[in-house]
C-alpha cells in the first residue's frame with residue numbers, strides 16, 4: 433500500500449502522522465553501515481541511491497531524499513564550488529554571473545554537471561521501491577538559486593534598487609526549476625522538495641516575500657502538477673499566512689523558531705505541516721528521551737509529517753533518529 437505521506441500531502445488530515453524526512457538524512461553512522469559515504473555519494477549515482485536508501489533501511493524514515501546538497505544547478509551554471517569532504521556536502525562560494533542578462537540555459541544543459549547522477553540515483557530508487565514510498569527530489573528554491581548565481585548581496589540590493597530585473601530573473605529561474613523538477617519526476621522522484629534557505633524571514637520581509645517569492649513559487653506550481661513540499665530555514669513567522677498561496681502541498685519549517693501551533697493557525701489546514709524537531713539541540717546533542725518529548729509536543733500541536741527542522745547534522749546519533757520514528761508511531765493519532 434502506498435505510504436500515508438501521499439494521502440497527507442493530498443490534504444487527507446485524518447491520516448495518522450508519519451515520520452518522513454524530506455530534508456537531508458545522511459549521517460556518518462548510516463554511511464558506515466551501508467558503505468556509501470561523502471564525498472562519493474555526491475558524485476556517483478549508485479552511492480547516492482545507497483546512502484539515500486539508508487534513511488529507510490537503517491533509520492526507518494518513510495522514504496528517501498536525494499541529492500544531499502543544494503548546488504547541483506549552481507555548479508552546472510558555472511558557480512565556483514567548494515568540494516565535498518567526508519562530512520560536508522559541496523557548497524557554492526562564488527557566483528556564475530555578474531549581469532542579469534547573462535543568465536542562460538543551453539539546450540543540452542541537463543547532460544552537464546551532476547544532473548545525470550541525480551537522475552540516475554532517482555531511477556534506481558524508483559526501480560526498487562516504485563511509488564510505494566516517497567522519493568523526495570531536492571532542488572534549490574528560486575531565491576536561493578538566484579543568490580548562488582548572482583551573489584546574495586546583488587540579489588538582495590536588486591530587490592530594492594532594480595525590482596523589475598530581479599522579478600524577471602526570479603521568474604526565469606522558476607521556469608528553469610520547473611523543467612528540472614519535471615525531469616526529476618520523469619527519472620523517479622515522486623515528491624519535489626523545494627529548498628529555499630535564502631527566503632528565510634531572517635533575511636526578507638513579508639512584503640518582499642509576496643512581491644518576489646510568491647509569483648516565482650506559483651510559476652513552479654503551474655509547471656509541476658505533482659506534490660511539492662517547500663522548505664524555508666529559520667524564522668518564517670512573518671509570512672506563514674501567505675505560504676498556501678503558493679499552491680504547494682506541504683511546508684517544512686524550523687523549530688523552535690517556528691512553533692507547530694503558530695504554523696497550524698496561520699496555514700489553517702491549507703498545507704501539510706512538516707517539521708520541526710530541532711536538529712542541533714535535540715537530534716545532535718539530545719538523547720532519545722528529549723527526542724520523544726519534542727515529537728510528542730509537535731504531534732499534540734498538530735504536525736502532519738514529523739521531520740527534522742532542517743538537514744540532519746552528520747554526527748547526529750542513530751538512536752536519536754530512530755527515536756523520532758518510534759515516538760511518531762507511539763503518539764500519532766489517526767487512521
Ligand SMILES: [Zn+2]
Pocket residue numbers: 629663664665666686741742743
Ligand atoms: Zn533549513
